[in-house]
Amino acid sequence: MSEERITRRSLASPKTKESDWSRFDVLTDADIEDAVTADLDAAPLADEAWFAQAAIVEPPLKEAVSIRLDKDVLAFFKTTSTRYQTRINAVLRAYMESELRSKR
Incomplete structure (x- = not known):
């Protein structure tokens, strides 16, 4: 058997405690950027060069038709x-x- 702890939840389980967002409200952009840079699992932040070369991809236009199907x-x-x-x-x-x- 695995030594890993398994936590089961159901819809009847009590709701988790609300997050305290006040500590996030005081973060500056620099604080957030530093935290993301330090996180090895985080995707790299997009920079101005990426936005300059990014292309807008629009879906193909649709045309209304009448079709007879089985x-x-x-x-x-x-x-x-x-x-x-x-x-x-x-x-x-x-x-x-x-x-x-x-x-x-």
Whole structure:
């Protein structure tokens, strides 16, 4: 057996104590930057050069169409997600990209 302590919680467990944010309110930007720099697990902070070269990526435009689908196909997609139209689009895109790759 593992020597590691396992803590179990349930919805019936009492809520954890609220955080005391007053000690964070007094931190300066320099204090925060020093803390992040000292944390080996923290991602590096973005600098001005990163923002200057970052590109805005916009999703492709959508076009409203009317399409006739088999009843069972539509029912299947509706049961898999509330965003079933997005899922259908993703399946069609995967098929399209596969076809384009195979024609190269």
